[in-house]
Amino acid sequence: MDKSVNHKNIYYPPGGILMWIIIFLELITFGIALISMMYMSKSDPIVFHESRLLLDPVYGFINTVVLLTSGLFMASSVYEFKQSNKVKFKKHVGFAILFGIIFLVVKFIEYNSKIGAGLILGYNTFFNFYWLLTLFHVIHVVVGLVILTTLILSSENKIELADVEASASFWHMCDLIWLLLFPVIYLIF
Amino acid sequence: MKKHLVVSWIVLIVITGVASLLSILDVESSTILLILFLSLVKFLGVSFYFMEMNRSNSFWKVAILLFVTIFLLSATIIL
Numbered sequence: 694m695d696k697s698v699n700h701k702n703i704y705y706p707p708g709g710i711l712m713w714i715i716i717f718l719e720l721i722t723f724g725i726a727l728i729s730m731m732y733m734s735k736s737d738p739i740v741f742h743e744s745r746l747l748l749d750p751v752y753g754f755i756n757t758v759v760l761l762t763s764g765l766f767m768a769s770s771v772y773e774f775k776q777s778n779k780v781k782f783k784k785h786v787g788f789a790i791l792f793g794i795i796f797l798v799v800k801f802i803e804y805n806s807k808i809g810a811g812l813i814l815g816y817n818t819f820f821n822f823y824w825l826l827t828l829f830h831v832i833h834v835v836v837g838l839v840i841l842t843t844l845i846l847s848s849e850n851k852i853e854l855a856d857v858e859a860s861a862s863f864w865h866m867c868d869l870i871w872l873l874l875f876p877v878i879y880l881i882f
Numbered sequence: 883m884k885k886h887l888v889v890s891w892i893v894l895i896v897i898t899g900v901a902s903l904l905s906i907l908d909v910e911s912s913t914i915l916l917i918l919f920l921s922l923v924k925f926l927g928v929s930f931y932f933m934e935m936n937r938s939n940s941f942w943k944v945a946i947l948l949f950v951t952i953f954l955l956s957a958t959i960i961l
Binding site for chain 2: 700702703706707708713716717720721724728731750753754757758761762764765767768769771772785801857861862865868869872873875876877879880881
């Protein structure tokens with residue numbers, strides 16, 4: 694696949710059809726879990742509200758900004774690759790990785806404070822959802838970082854646009870999932 | 883860096899800030915739905931501009947819009 698790929702063709706969305714099947718499966722999985730969380734909150738609204746107040750939305754806000762910034766650099770790296778600016782391409786992928794690592798550091802600090810306060814898996818229904826959903830998302834971020842690191846370490850001549858777009862799509866999927874998690878877990882209860 | 887990407891990023895950050903402020907100011911059900919709506923606007927911003935789905939076949943655009951609509955409708959019914 695080269696730069697002449699026609700993304701208007703139903704079989705060739707940016708990132709590839711298989712990546713988009715994965716993205717939709719992931720979004721549906723997280724979507725159902727979040728809808729279930731909202732449904733469960735109706736039977737115990739006080740517990741969900743008090744539990745939500747135990748979270749610090751500043752962590753969630755910072756991580757949203759961090760992931761969106763990482764997504765900006767990733768989108769820019771795809772553009773630079775298409776322009777054959779290989780140096781800028783690698784630099785921007787590097788920044789995307791850096792912000793991904795910052796996301797994990799902030800998450801680690803947040804997890805540490807929650808574990809210290811005894812708000813662990815099994816504490817109540819809200820925190821069961823909190824841990825399962827955010828940890829599952831963290832696993833996606835780690836896998837995304839491995840993919841991006843592989844991309845940046847690959848020989849320039851061996852990377853094709855399809856590889857770059859597929860890697861970028863996976864990374865943006867982490868953004869999309871977080872954009873669903875952030876309001877439901879940190880803001881609405 | 884492409885100008886439209888930077889503009890998209892600024893809009894996404896501003897929407898994130900507005901949604902966060904709304905959650906501090908008020909917890910009415912209409913506000914909750916507004917927060918979810920704003921988040922789904924961000925979702926569409928990332929998928930259409932960062933992931934370039936605005937250049938894809940209509941099938942994929944409709945699929946994304948369908949997911950967002952079903953998610954928001956489900957939340958509206960439950961909340």
